[in-house]
Amino acid sequence: MLTSVYRLVRPRQFELVFKDITLDTSHVIVHPVRLSICNADQRYYQGLRAENILRKKLPMALIHEAVGRVVYDPSGQFQEGTLVVMIPNTPSETDEVIAENYLRSSQFRASGFDGFMQEYVSMKPDRLVPLPEDINLSVAAFTEIVSVSYHAIRRFLRFSHTRRNVIGVWGDGNLGYITSLLLKIILPESRICVFGVNEYKLHDFSFADDVFLISEIPDDFYLDHAFECVGGAASSKAINQIIDHINPEGTISIMGVSEDLAPLNTRMILEKGLRLFGSSRSGRKDFLGLINLYKENPDVVNQLEKIVGAEIHVKNIQDIIRAFEIDIHKIMGKTIMIWEN
Template sequence: MINTVYRLIAPKSIRADFVDLKLDEERIIIRPTYLSICAADQRYYTGSRGRVVMKQKLPMALIHEAVGEVVYDPKGELPVGTHVVMIPNTPNEKDDIIKENYLRSSQFRASGFDGFMQNVVSMRRDLVIPFDYEPEVGVLLELMSVGMNAVSTFKKHAHDRKDAIGIWGNGNVGFVTALILRKEFPDAKIYVFGVEEHKNRYFSFADDTFIINDIPEDLQLDHAFECVGGRGSEAAISQIIDYIKPQGTINLMGVSENPVPINTRMVLEKGLQLLGNSRSNYDDFKKSVDMMANNKDVREYLSTIVSEMVVVNTIDDMIRAFEDDTYNDFKTVMKWEI
């Protein structure tokens, strides 16, 4: 079966390639319906990953956040038309200790092999989860699973006092992480810290929000999540160390291209734990699917961070979506009609 894959071949240049589609009993054929643009996709699209990395990775189809409809299931377990979320992390082995999203042998779509910008996608059966609510919100399941991964790690390692939790970063990752924390720890005070006041207003479920240069001096936190990334990580981590109580956890989620200095003296003095979090696995997706299914308010909150929906029929539409995304506060979603 011939499939069309829309690959980035150079910064801001996308080409349609025709490839053979792999078919077997353990693979389900899925037509993507909604695709969400991530900051990682933008770094490839704009070429900001650097010349060496770009040369290694391209040509490659972008997008690792996507939902779709079943076109063909050789075993007949999923009816045609079933809404499914596609898991981008592809493990090649199992480990009793290390989570599959941290195994060096795992592959990740749109970071080394083709992402979901395709006419149809051949997915391993164990990387597909059905859901039965709005796909235009379900497209945020991958983003939510990343927050779920971090919160699960937090639960495992943090001490029992969780009266006050801070989230630095009022973007997409900060939003879903704060929302999950709200549901998982309903009695905790959830505080959000950002640099843009208008974005703080989206966090209506939080107990309070602050601009980072106007934080009360007497505020103290038991634990914190850093969801900033990039050049802002250093200032965010520094502030967290100042406001966190001894033996708290600092959950790192922001991706930075360059090394970030950390005040290790105060990390040692306070006995803090730094927990690294990246990507997600099947269990994180399943928890996210269930949380959305069981909480209509979660879906309603998530719908507010879809800044723009771009209907895609051509490669020009794809390029417009990526260009528009640089100006949007939150998520740009492509309605995939190509």
Template sequence: MINNIYKLKSPKYFEKIYSEMNINSDVIVRPKYLSICKADQRYYQGKRESAILDEKLPMALIHEGIGEVIKDNTGEFNVGDIVSLIPNIPHEKNDYLSLNYLESSKFRGSDFDGFTSDLISFKKDRLIKLPEEIDFKVASFLELVSVACHGINRFKEISHGKNEVLGVWGDGSLGFIVSLVLKTYFPKSKVIVFGKHRENLNLFSFADKTYKINEIPEDLVIDHSFECVGSLSSQNAINQIIELSAPQGIISLFGVSEFPVAINTRLILEKGLTFLGISRSEREDFIEAINLIKSNPKMMSYLSNLVTDCIEVKSLLDLTNAFKTDNNKEFGKTIIKWEI
């Protein structure tokens, strides 16, 4: 069977590729709603090193999304089921490491084609049927919620019991989701969000307190912190976190920087701080994210506030316009209703 895949051939230029598809694969899914993330934009805008772009392009982008089951050869799903798409593709099991950290694993939209395709074949364990009550637009970025669940669960495994004050640096979509999940997991803790943009911080109504990064009280001390800034700006964020951290605090790093950043190692040693790196997620994290939203109805309402645009994509021009729209915003998620 011939399938159409819509790949980024070079920065800001998509093309349609014809590819043979094996219809006897486990499950065949048609994308339904997709969500653009910053990683997609870095490829689209050409903001990765040229050697990396040369190695990975052409490639289909987008790793956040949901789809509709078109054919199932396993008996796991019914035709028409709406499923969350897990972008991590493991090739082995490990008794000690999570599958999302194995070097042998592939990740859609990074080192394997993403979701911009007419049809996609999946192993059945890379799909999770969604509850009927979930908002499809919110479900399209469930992957980002699963990353927050994964990171916070890793934090819970190693942190000491004092969680009175938790700080989140970053007033974008990732910071919004991490702080929301934190407040849901730790309702008795004081969750404080730090950012640059007051208009963004005003949307964090569930947080106990918000501060602009240049207006922080001198006597404030944070038990544990979560960095959701990324890029070169993460250098200032991490150093501010180090300064405000209580001794033996955990600093969880969610943000991605293309370049090395300099941090105050002397103060890290003096305070006995622990850094925890977080990247991607796995099936159990998606399940937890779904259950968390189902058991906390207010989360759906808060998460829906992140949806700032929903764009119907019926052509490559529409796909290009969706990326342009997304690149011109400071906050929120651009959702694609996939209609090609």
């Protein structure tokens, strides 16, 4: 069975190739229907990764946030036409200690092998999770990034002490929005405070208990724990500001991705006895838990609808380029490709 694959061959240049899919009893064939553009996709598209990494990774089909429709399942686990979220993390082994998304042997779509910019995708059944009926497909398309926040919060609940009166989230972008929303749903008794640089973005965080510009944090404001969702060159500043305002023995969850090393105030990390941990990607357990959260708390999906940005019908390479270029200039929100290939 032939499938069309849209691969990035060099920054801002895509190429259509055809790949043969072997039909067997251990894989499900899925047709992607909505794809969500992530910052990681943009770093490849714009050539913002190191030259040696681009040479190693490309050509490659982008996109690791997507939902699709089952078209063929010889295992009988999914009915034809079932809408599913596709899990990009692809483990080849299990470990009783290390989660699937941290195993060095695991592969991740759109980071080393082809992502979901394909006509059809062959996947193992355990990499697919059925979606709730009537869910907004544009929200469902970025379930993966929501599952990353869900994963980080699950780990936070394991690592942190139980005094969770005040929790701060640094970052007023998509990741900060998603993380603070889930925190408010999962820990409704906690005071969730969001810290950002754009006042107009902070207005969207209506579910948060407080919002602050990072230039206007009161000197006597302290919190129990914090999540860093900034990334990039500003991640160091954000983490050090958290260190200044966090109470002793607090926990800091680091989620923002930076290409550069970040200098940290290790003296105060030691003096306050802080615990820092990093989280990246997610696994099947996180997707299952998040889908259950969607079912139990429909308001989560309603709030996530607020960060659906441009929705672009995509039929060819020119449409793909247009979607990525529009995404570059967005102020807030997730750019969704309605995949018609």
